[in-house]
Structure formats: C-alpha cells, structure tokens
Amino acid sequence: MSNNIFEQAFSAEDFRKQGHALIDMLADYLSDTNSNKQEQGLAIPWQAPEKQLDYWQQDFARRPLHDPLALFKETMARSVKVHHRRYLGHQTLPTLPLSVLSTAVTTMLNQGMGVYEMGMVGNTLEKVLTEHLAGVLGFGAEASGFITSGGSLGNLTALLAARAVATGIWSKGYKDQPQPAVLISEEMHYCIDRSVRMMGFGSEGIIKVPVNERFQLRTELLEEYYQQALADGKQVIAVVGCAGTTSTGSYDDLEAIAAFCQQHQLWFHIDGAHGAPAAFSPQYKHLVKGIEKADSVVVDFHKMMLTPSLSTAVIFKRGSDAYRTFSQRAQYLWSEQDSEEWYNGGKRSFECTKAMTSLNVYTIFRTYGDEIFKENIERLYGLAKIFADLICNNKNLELAYEPEANIVCFRHKTEKDSSRFNAAIRQQLLEEGHFYIVQTILNGELYLRVSLMNPLTSEKELKDLLEEVEKKAADLMKKDI
Numbered sequence: 001m002s003n004n005i006f007e008q009a010f011s012a013e014d015f016r017k018q019g020h021a022l023i024d025m026l027a028d029y030l031s032d033t034n035s036n037k038q039e040q041g042l043a044i045p046w047q048a049p050e051k052q053l054d055y056w057q058q059d060f061a062r063r064p065l066h067d068p069l070a071l072f073k074e075t076m077a078r079s080v081k082v083h084h085r086r087y088l089g090h091q092t093l094p095t096l097p098l099s100v101l102s103t104a105v106t107t108m109l110n111q112g113m114g115v116y117e118m119g120m121v122g123n124t125l126e127k128v129l130t131e132h133l134a135g136v137l138g139f140g141a142e143a144s145g146f147i148t149s150g151g152s153l154g155n156l157t158a159l160l161a162a163r164a165v166a167t168g169i170w171s172k173g174y175k176d177q178p179q180p181a182v183l184i185s186e187e188m189h190y191c192i193d194r195s196v197r198m199m200g201f202g203s204e205g206i207i208k209v210p211v212n213e214r215f216q217l218r219t220e221l222l223e224e225y226y227q228q229a230l231a232d233g234k235q236v237i238a239v240v241g242c243a244g245t246t247s248t249g250s251y252d253d254l255e256a257i258a259a260f261c262q263q264h265q266l267w268f269h270i271d272g273a274h275g276a277p278a279a280f281s282p283q284y285k286h287l288v289k290g291i292e293k294a295d296s297v298v299v300d301f302h303k304m305m306l307t308p309s310l311s312t313a314v315i316f317k318r319g320s321d322a323y324r325t326f327s328q329r330a331q332y333l334w335s336e337q338d339s340e341e342w343y344n345g346g347k348r349s350f351e352c353t354k355a356m357t358s359l360n361v362y363t364i365f366r367t368y369g370d371e372i373f374k375e376n377i378e379r380l381y382g383l384a385k386i387f388a389d390l391i392c393n394n395k396n397l398e399l400a401y402e403p404e405a406n407i408v409c410f411r412h413k414t415e416k417d418s419s420r421f422n423a424a425i426r427q428q429l430l431e432e433g434h435f436y437i438v439q440t441i442l443n444g445e446l447y448l449r450v451s452l453m454n455p456l457t458s459e460k461e462l463k464d465l466l467e468e469v470e471k472k473a474a475d476l477m478k479k480d481i
C-alpha cells in the first residue's frame with residue numbers, strides 16, 4: 001500500500017480489482033433476489049432504528065476501512081430488496097443492471113450541468129429526452145423541459161413558473177398582492193401542499209377540492225370552490241391535477257380540469273410523477289387523456305420508467321415559460337443573463353450543481369426503446385387487475401377501489417377495530433420480512449397498500465401474500481387487540 005493517501009485513493013489498479021469484485025457481488029445479489037426460488041431470502045431484513053444505529057456507530061468507530069467490499073456487502077444485507085419479487089411496498093423500482101453501469105459512468109465523469117461547458121452531453125441529453133417525452137404525452141413542437149432531482153422539486157419548480165406568470169411576487173415580494181391560492185385535490189401528494197406553503201401562500205393558499213369514491217378530484221365542484229376563493233378576495237393562480245395519486249394511483253379527469261382552466265385562464269399543472277408514463281401504452285393512454293392541455297407536467301423517470309432515483313422531467317407546454325421561473329443573474333455562469341438558452345441548465349432548474357441523471361434515462365431509451373416503458377406499464381397495471389380479482393374473490397378481504405394503475409389497497413375484514421387489526425397484520429409482515437407491503441389511510445380507515453413495481457413479480461407471489469395475510473389475521477382473531 002502506498003504511503004500517499006491520494007495515490008492510493010486514485011489507484012486505477014485498486015479500482016479495477018474492486019470494481020470487478022463488486023460487479024460479481026451485485027450480479028449474485030441480482031440472481032439471488034430477483035428469482036422465483038424459495039431461497040430468495042427476505043424482502044426486508046427489518047431492524048428497529050436503535051439497533052441499526054448501534055451497528056453503524058460501532059462500525060464507524062472501527063475506521064480506517066481498507067476494503068470497501070465488506071462494507072457494501074453489509075449495506076446490501078441490511079437493506080430492503082427492491083429487486084425481490086415479494087417487494088410490494090412503496091413506489092420504488094427495481095433498477096435495471098444497465099443503470100448500475102450508466103451510474104458508474106456519471107459518477108466517474110461528475111459533470112456540473114448548471115452551465116453548458118460543465119455539462120455538454122448531459123444538458124443536450126435533457127433536451128432530447130424531455131422533447132421526446134413531451135411528444136409521447138401529445139405536446140406540440142413548442143414544448144420543452146429539463147430534468148431535476150425528484151418529483152417534489154419538479155412540482156415546486158412548475159408551481160413557481162405558474163406564480164411567475166400570474167403575479168409579480170418573484171421581484172416585488174407580496175406587497176399589494178391579493179392572497180394567492182392553488183386549487184388541488186384532497187388526495188394530492190404532500191409535496192404540493194409543501195410547495196404552496198414554501199411559496200409563502202400559507203394555509204389560506206391551499207384550497208382542497210374533495211375527491212369521489214375512486215379518489216379522483218370532483219371536477220364538478222371546481223367552479224364552486226373557485227367562486228368562493230374569489231369571494232374571499234383570493235387570486236387563484238393554478239389548478240393542479242393528478243395523473244396517478246400516491247395512495248391509490250387514481251387519475252383525475254384531466255380533460256375536465258383543462259376545460260375549467262381554459263375558461264378561467266388559469267395555469268394547469270399536472271403531477272404525473274407516478275402515472276404519466278401510461279402515455280407509452282396504447283392500452284392505458286386513455287388514462288392521461290387531456291394531459292397535453294396542461295401548461296406544465298412533472299414525470300418521475302424513477303417511478304414507472306425504470307430509472308434509478310432521482311430523475312424527474314419538468315415539461316412546459318410553451319418551453320419559454322420555464323425561463324420565467326428563476327429569472328435571475330449569475331455573472332460567473334452565464335455571459336447572456338436574460339436570453340433563453342436550453343443548454344445552460346441552471347437557468348431553468350433550481351439546482352446549480354446537478355447529477356447527470358439524463359445518461360441513465362438516455363441509456364435505457366437507446367438500449368430498449370419506448371417498448372420497455374410500454375411493457376412495464378402494461379405488465380404492472382395488468383398485474384394490479386389480477387391482484388384486485390384475487391382480493392374480490394376472497395370473502396375475508398375487501399378491495400378499497402377498482403385500481404386504475406399498479407397501486408392496490410385492501411384490508412382484511414374483522415369484527416375488531418379494523419385499522420388496528422390491519423396495522424397489526426402489516427407490522428407482523430414487516431417484522432418477518434418475507435413480504436414488504438405498506439399501509440395508507442383512506443376515508444379515515446387504514447388499508448394495506450401494495451405497489452407493483454417489479455415486472456418479474458407474478459400472480460404466485462400475490463397469492464402467497466394473501467395467504468400470509470389470512471394466516472396473520474387468523475392468529476390475531478384469537479388475540480385481544
């Protein structure tokens with residue numbers, strides 16, 4: 001080993017050796033977890049936070065580390081297995097092995113992205129990708145976008161553009177400004193509520209419109225809520241629709257919201273983080289009918305488009321709107337401060353330094369084409385329907401709604417307190433680790449929630465899950481809970 005810490009840290013030979021060993025280890029992980037064999041192991045090696053902390057505090061005290069492979073192995077052993085066929089939890093996908101390779105390239109290159117010179121390839125790929133995606137969603141040639149880190153940041157960015165178009169708050173602040181407000185559905189992801197508060201609108205600025213029994217925004221109420229806002233002296237700057245809600249994967253009636261926004265000259269933003277990629281499938285694209293009428297749309301590549309976290313497209317119907325969001329000067333980055341340059345990423349994105357995640361998305365498109373996204377949607381949405389049928393055909397179970405996407409909520413029937421009973425089932429599943437599912441609250445009651453994210457999960461794993469739920473329920477029936 002060299003005495004010079006930097007010679008060792010940048011050693012190409014160490015990297016080659018460790019890299020080959022790591023690829024072997026990851027390939028073993030892949031074949032072990034993503035198989036239908038019994039020896040697949042646990043979907044989640046659950047450990048309470050204090051125990052986990054204790055392990056890592058002790059590990060940290062054992063510095064310095066000479067071989068990172070043991071550390072990586074331990075990290076893998078202690079983590080939830082998103083490639084496991086019984087991983088049925090949150091909307092996190094099993095990454096393609098191809099993406100592990102593209103991520104290695106982006107990490108080695110470490111491009112900057114805020115300014116063209118520091119991200120020549122990455123900024124260009126963002127343009128190519130977001131324009132292609134805009135075309136799939138049905139937008140015209142004027143549309144364009146960029147990539148940012150996550151749906152939460154993407155939604156904030158789009159709403160800031162809506163605010164910039166409707167008000168002068170960006171430069172004047174809130175002086176002489178009527179209370180700004182946004183109309184959203186009760187089922188919106190919390191990041192929308194958070195974005196509106198971060199923009200300084202406060203609670204008064206969030207107008208929640210109720211949803212129907214399928215958890216879709218009740219568009220027939222929009223006019224009433226809008227008129228009430230005006231009567232209260234508010235300035236509504238936007239309506240947010242959802243293409244795939246978080247809890248239930250429900251799609252709002254985008255056509256109806258678009259018509260309402262057009263009638264009142266309001267910005268129409270769609271949170272399509274989860275469900276907008278339905279546009280890739282001829283079978284499911286009806287779910288996003290009207291999406292091309294939105295002023296802005298957010299799509300997470302890292303939810304239904306097989307890309308590792310985080311990578312989100314923010315698409316604007318009129319590409320020039322994107323430059324209004326952060327109209328600002330940064331002398332050290334851009335020589336032309338006020339012009340619209342797609343290739344200087346920092347002009348439109350909140351981020352200055354940003355990972356070149358566009359390469360991950362681009363590599364998948366170039367290798368497998370649009371076909372893989374179509375297949376992914378059709379397989380997972382189709383599997384959700386099969387799962388819903390299994391639930392409906394079981395007299396002990398109750399389906400919360402007919403799923404439109406790949407998110408299914410259900411519960412076990414009981415004479416006991418239903419929420420506590422089903423929470424206890426889910427807690428037992430978590431602690432045993434053979435299946436990973438989550439829970440959500442619908443109409444004030446707790447439901448078990450399954451997101452089908454792995455295209456290799458089959459009906460068998462879903463039948464096994466229901467059997468396990470029934471076993472847990474039978475045990476709990478005998479207990480006092």
Ligand SMILES: Cc1ncc(COP(=O)(O)O)c(C=O)c1O
Pocket residue numbers: 091149150151152153189191244245246271272273274300310312
């Ligand atoms: C509908 C929807 N919007 C936005 C988000 C937030 O996206 P991110 O986790 O990429 O910030 C989520 C996350 O689950 C979501 O389901």
